[in-house]
Every structure is written in C-alpha cells, then in structure tokens.
Amino acid sequence: MTMIRVFVLIAAFLVNSGVFETVNYESQRNHLLDIINKEIKSLEGHTGISELSASVYSAIKNTPREQFVPPDLRPFAYENRPLSIGHGQTISQPLIVALMTELLKISPTHTVLEIGTGSGHQAAILSRLAKEVHTIEIIPSLAKKAQDIFQKFGYQNIFSYIGDGYIGLTQHAPYDAIIVTAASSHIPPPLLKQLKEGGKMVIPVGGAYQTQNLILLTKTSDGFRSRNILPVRFVPMVREK
Amino acid sequence: MNHLPIFLMSAISLSYQILLMKILSIIQWAPLVTFVIALSMLGYGMSGIVLYHLKLKLYMEEKANRIRIILAFLYSWLGFFCFLVFQKLPLNPAEIAWSKDQFLYFALAFTLLSLPTLCARTFIGSYYLGRKTEGARIYFYDLLGSGVGSLAPILFLNYFKVERSFIILCSIGFIISAFILLTKTARKRLASLPLFFCVLTNFIWPAGHLELKASAFKPLSQMKQFPGVEVIKEKDGDSTRITVLKSPEVPFRFVPGLSLNFGDNIPEQIGIYLNGDHFIAIDKISDLWQKVAYYDFTLNALPYEISQQRERILIIGEGGGSSAHHALLQGFKNIDVVLSNLMLVEILQNDMAYYNAGLFNNEKINFHAVDGRNFINRSKFNYDIIHFTLWQSQIGQMSSAYAVETDYMLTHESFNRVFDLLTPHGLFTISRWVSFPPKDSVRLLSLCVELLKKKGIQGPGKHLALLRDIQTSFLILSKAPLTHQQIRTIREFAKTRAFDLVYLPGLAKEETNQFHVYHEPLDFLLAQAIVNNINVTKTYKYDLSPPSDDRPFFSQFMKMNTLIELLRSPSSSGKMMVEWSHLLEWLTLLISLIASLFFILIPSFWYFSRANDKQGLKLISFPILYFSFLGIGFMLFEITLIKKFTLFLEHPIYAVSMVYDFF
Known part of the structure; x- marks a missing residue:
C-alpha cells in the first residue's frame, strides 16, 4: 500500500512538473498571430497597415519564438508582451516585431541591417524575408547567445557582429532596410549614410522609462522623411527568473 | 538621559523614511517614493494595534522596558532584513499595467518596508501609554528627535554614501536597545548582544551586502554593460546620486533632436547620470573658441x-x-547659468574643467547654484x-x-x-x-x-x-x-x-x-x-x-476618463499611452487600503469579537470613521504643504524633510 502511495505521489509530481507535458507551440503561435492581426487592424489609423502581408505572416509563423526565450519564460513565449532575456534587455513584444517588419516592406533581394541583435528573434524573422541580414549587438554575451541559436537552428543568411551599432556596418552598405531596436537620442548619421536611396529605417525614439515613438524613416533623393507611427515602450513585461 | 531613547528612536525613524525615498529613487524609479509616505502611515497605524495588544504590560515599567529593548533591537534587525528582502523582489513599475504579479510584489514590498516604522512607533507609543504623566515631555523629545531625524540624512549624505548612511542610522536601534539594558535593567551584560550587532553591521559585515542594486532596466545599469565603460566618479548628495562615466569604446554621442541633415561628427563626451536615470553629456572641448559642428x-x-x-x-x-558654450560662441557678454544641484555644479566647475577647457570658470559665465x-x-x-x-x-x-x-x-x-x-x-x-x-x-x-x-x-x-x-x-x-x-x-x-x-x-x-x-x-x-x-x-x-x-x-x-479608457483598451498599444506614474499612485492607494484592512481594521474587530464585546464592536466603528477622516485630512494637508514648501525651500527633499518634521 505504501509503495502504491509513493508511486502515485511520484507520478503526480512528474505530471505536475510538466515532464510529460508537450506544449503545443504551433497552436499558441497561430493564436498569437490572430491577436497580432486584430491589433494591427485596430492600429490602422496610426500605421496605415490593415493586416500583415502574407510574407510577414508566414515569416512569423515559421519562426518559433520559444527558441529565443530563456527556458524559464517559454510558457510565456506566445503572450503578446516583451520578455526579459537578461542584462536588462528584452525580446520585443510580438506585435511590435510584426509591425516593424511589416513597415520595412522587405523583399527577397534585400540586404538588411539590424542594430541590437538582442535575443535574435527579430533577425530570424527578417532572415525569412531578406537575402541577407547583418545584425550588430554591443553586449558580447547576448551576441554570443544569439549566434549559437542562429547556428543551432540553421539561420544561414544571418551574419552576426559584436560592436557599436551607432557606426553601422560599412562593409555591406548600402542597405535596403535598417531596423534599430535600441532607443537613441537621435538618428545616427552613419546609419543614414548607409541606407540606400528608397531604403527604409524603423527606429524607436525616446528615453528609457519614457514612452518612445516608433519612427519610420525613408531616404529619398532630396533627403529624409520620417513618419511617427505610434507610441511604443521597450520595457520588460515578464522578467527572467 | 531618561528620554534619550525616545529622542533617538524618533530621529532614526524619520531618517529611515527619508533615506528610503532616496534609495528608491536610485534603485527604482523616483515616483515610487509616494510609497514611502503611505507605508510610513501604515507603520503608524499598525503600531496602534500592537500597543493595544501590549497595553497592560506597558503600565509596568519593568515589562515595558523589556518590550522596548526588543522593539529597538527589532527596529534595526528588521531595517536590514526587510531591505535585503526588498532588494531581491523583482519589482518593475513598468509592468504594473500588464502583470498581476507586480501587484503582489508591490504589496509585499509595502508591508516589509513598513515594519521598521511599526517598531519605531510602537516603541515611542509605549512611552506615551506607560508614562502618561510625562506626556508633554515625551512629546517634546519625540518632536525634537523628528527634527534631528529629518536633517540627519541630509548631513550624513554629505560625508557618506547612501548605503553607509543607511547602515549607520539603522544600527542605532541596537544602541538604543543596549542603552535601555544598561540603564534600566539588572541584566547589563545582555547589552553586549545588541552592541555586538551594532559593531557587526557597521564594521565587520561587508557593506556589499547592502549595496544598492539598481534595477537592470535603469539607463545607468544598461550603460554599465557596454564594453570599456568606466565609472570615474560617484558621489551622493542630499538629493541626488551623481555617477560620472567615460566610455572610450562606445562613445556616448548624446545630442537630443539632432537634425537629419547633420553629417559631421559629434565630439567625444563624458556622461553624467543623476540617480541612474537622467543623462547629461559633456562635450570635450580643447579650446573654448572651438566651434562645435552640431x-x-x-x-x-x-x-x-x-x-x-x-x-x-x-x-x-x-x-x-x-x-x-553655444551662447559664448555666439558672442554673449554675460551668461547666467542656473543649476539647482550644487554637487553637479562642483563637478562641472572642478572635475570637468580639464575636459571642457574650463568652460564653467570662464569670466563671462556666471554659475548660480x-x-x-x-x-x-x-x-x-x-x-x-x-x-x-x-x-x-x-x-x-x-x-x-x-x-x-x-x-x-x-x-x-x-x-x-x-x-x-x-x-x-x-x-x-x-x-x-x-x-x-x-x-x-x-x-x-x-x-x-x-x-x-x-x-x-x-x-x-x-x-x-x-x-x-x-x-x-x-x-x-x-x-x-x-x-x-x-x-x-x-x-x-x-x-x-x-x-x-x-x-x-x-x-x-x-x-x-x-x-x-x-x-x-x-x-x-x-x-x-x-x-x-x-x-x-x-x-x-x-x-x-x-x-x-x-x-x-x-x-x-x-x-x-482617458486613463480608464486606455486601461480598458483591449489593444496593447492603448496601455502604452498610459502615464504610469498615475498607475503607481492608484496602486499605492489600493495597497494602502488592503493593508489597512488586513493589518488594522480586521485585527481591531477581531480583538473585540474575541472578547465577545458586542458593545465594544459597535463602539469601535465610530473611532474608525473618525480616524479615517482624520487621516485623509492629515495627508491632504501634509502633501499640500510639501508641494508649497518646495517653492520656498527650493528643493522637494527639503520640503519633505521639513513637513515630516512638522507632523
């Protein structure tokens, strides 16, 4: 009888601890994409985008976010919120990732520069849309983690660098699109120079602990035009445990 | 000497609250200090319940002194312990609108940080209850202590860092405990225990344990992760912690709102963080008349x-x-520069003189601190x-x-x-x-x-x-x-x-x-x-x-109505537009109400119902209402005075200290 009790207890513990649990990330991902599409629709007045394009939808659908999230936070991987990846950095809110990607209008011939690799999730999505993605991260440990993930999951058109994003990456310039995921006091002039004519840049502008504005900037033959898209907040919503 | 413990406890209790405000602004986010006022009030309120529970013992001086010894000891011990636990809590004000966990963390922080005040006010209340004939004198020493306590952090911070000031002021509870043991009891040898703890916390225990751990999401915390960043000076003043940094590998390049048409370089800069949040950049100038392109x-x-x-x-x-510098280059003959932070002025005039070609010592520039x-x-x-x-x-x-x-x-x-x-x-x-x-x-x-x-x-x-x-x-x-x-x-x-x-x-x-x-x-x-x-x-x-x-x-x-509309918005972008300092205020109110219910109201009713005192149960309703309204009036008056005195005393921290002293 005692043995049976012990067995039942161990079984209950294992079930409870999730050892036998198989998480259906795909259905969660589909659900998240539904939420994103609804939010994108509700933001149409700000962004001019009524729904995600088929290519962006497919890129997000085929990029498992749980791969880029610390193991402890995987249960939250498909909540529409930023998650902490350590070092005070975050993996951005899926809605913002989708929106920034959509705004860039990337095609398969494009070369993209990303400033702030972070978890690598954004670069992974971009890699499914562009020819090449060059991504720069200033914190070496984060860059290393992202590089490992790119390698492990076979993201072969992502080229990762450790360095100062402000100066960009001249050797592969000009870029069709530049995406900046770290707020700056101004738009770095070197990045403006490295953008192709007709190229687009998305960048959050504003300080930490402030609401930032997401800006879409286009390089034209006579200079630059920037468009205020909507307020965003690059803050952690669930922290690393 | 009879009233020295009252004076000291009153002083350190006030100092604790003011230091807590400063600490929260360094490690978290400045508006969190609303919390301190509310949690202090909770400590006061809870002390009433404890005093009611202890009242019979307090009439006997010997027992009362034993209780005071324990309370003073607990004050110091809880001061350290609760703060250490508080630093471990994953608080993040930015998550309030999204995460229910944060509510629990804030409630826990609120309760923890109110415990030292609970001890302090119970300690002082024990004198009022136990020595009714000395009420006026006790009140005098209580007020005198509050006055000194409101000034102490300002004086201490001129000589010590916040961590050290906190340790010194917090450990005074051990001294009070030892003092009562030595002067009021026969067990004088026992005084060595609190004195040992006092020595331990001040001289043996590594200060690193209490080192302020700023939130990882504060700008300074993030900047410190950049390669090659070096803190070249850090100084605490009565109102601000100033951190001076250089970052040779990843230059600061801080120029808010720079034109997109600017294509030149930004000069090398040194960065200054105020309380880990606000950033100021100093341009390197080798010659005062050197033109700065941006x-x-x-x-x-x-x-x-x-x-x-x-x-x-x-x-x-x-x-x-x-x-x-721009005004100087433009040919102004007299440039009056007003900066309210004296410590920052000193850093700009002295420490940074080599970096900005003595800009702030130029005869045309008059600095007014x-x-x-x-x-x-x-x-x-x-x-x-x-x-x-x-x-x-x-x-x-x-x-x-x-x-x-x-x-x-x-x-x-x-x-x-x-x-x-x-x-x-x-x-x-x-x-x-x-x-x-x-x-x-x-x-x-x-x-x-x-x-x-x-x-x-x-x-x-x-x-x-x-x-x-x-x-x-x-x-x-x-x-x-x-x-x-x-x-x-x-x-x-x-x-x-x-x-x-x-x-x-x-x-x-x-x-x-x-x-x-x-x-x-x-x-x-x-x-x-x-x-x-x-x-x-x-x-x-x-x-x-x-x-x-x-x-x-x-x-x-x-x-x-906009706040409610945004919070109800199903869209996450709606929540992003909420000014979350408002949420903090409402959160503080909500937590205060819940904490008051659990730690003051329910225990009050419990006491009377346990004693099967139905008359008492009815009677207590009136004082609760009376004191609730008194509390609301008191807080409205206190907060209004803080705002008003800010204008006269030039700085909110002085206004808070003064108003705290008054009340």
Missing part, C-alpha cells in the same frame, strides 16, 4: 538666428555645458534671451521626492516673471521632449497664450513660434511681435534643417508636418485652436490647461 543643427540654434542682441542671456537647467524659480524671482537683470533647457525639468524631477511632481518653473507666475525680465525685444525659449499624442508643447503654448492675454497683449499668436524635431519641441515667446524677417528666418531655418513648424503667425496647414510626419498634424490643429481662443480642454483627451502656482503639475496630462 550646435547649428539643433533647435537650440534658432534664437541666435532671429535675435542679434548679445548682451545678457539666462540659461536655466544647463545640461553638460553645450547651451552655455540655486533653484531656477528662486533665481528669476530675485534677478535684477534684463535678458535678451531666457532659455529653459531640456534639463530644466529633469533636474527637479530627479530628486527623490519626485512623487510630488510639482514644477514651479512651468507655471503662469513663473512665466509672468520671466516675461518681465526680458528686454523689449527679448526672447523666452523652452526646449521639451516631444510627447505623442501631442501634450507637452501644446500645454506650453497654452501657458504662453494665457500669459500674453493677461498682460493685455492683443494677438498673442504674433509673439509665438513652435517647432519640433524628431525628439524635441522648441517654443519661442517673443516680447515684441515677431517681425516678418524673423518669421522668414524661422521658416528657412526649419526647412534647411528638416525641422517641422507647428505654430508660426500665418502658418498654413500645408506647411506643417513636412519632415517628421504625424498621421494627422494634431499639434498644429491644437495650437491653432489655443491661439484662436477655442477651448480644447473639454474635447481633447488630455488636460492642456495652463498650470499655476496653485496647481503646479505641468506634467500631469491624463484625465481620469
């Missing part, structure tokens, strides 16, 4: 384009010296330009008493005085961060329009110009109507540097929203409405009414 590509250059007067300029809230409002009230000079820099508000806001959120620089009375100080063709200019949806810049405009109307000036719109770049807005109020030439120059200036015109006399809608495009030129439309006397207060979602000295809350825009 100066002409920010909105700050505009006044020099439209005014040829170069006699005297007043700069309020100088950041790292760029405004003063006073509050900006105080300076303009006293100034006898007239100025060609008065400029409120981007840092004007930040310097006030970074104080540990930011919770009061008063800004006496941006009120009708302040603007009125500034206007009077201008020369007949003088310019008043203000830089602010851009807010979206537009709030900040249009409220400034509304403040200026109201001022001009009250001055009896016809056509206030003729005196005003408002521009914005990607990050900052810039308002010009000219004492004389802007001339056609000036208006032309402003248009040209904006066009060549890709800045947007928001308001200018005769500006057409088509001329606005050209470079940094909003979906709709809402700021232009609001500005037009304000200048043309159309009341937008009722129709716009945000409050744009001009602040005055009686309502000095420039940064509070959120209307209650």
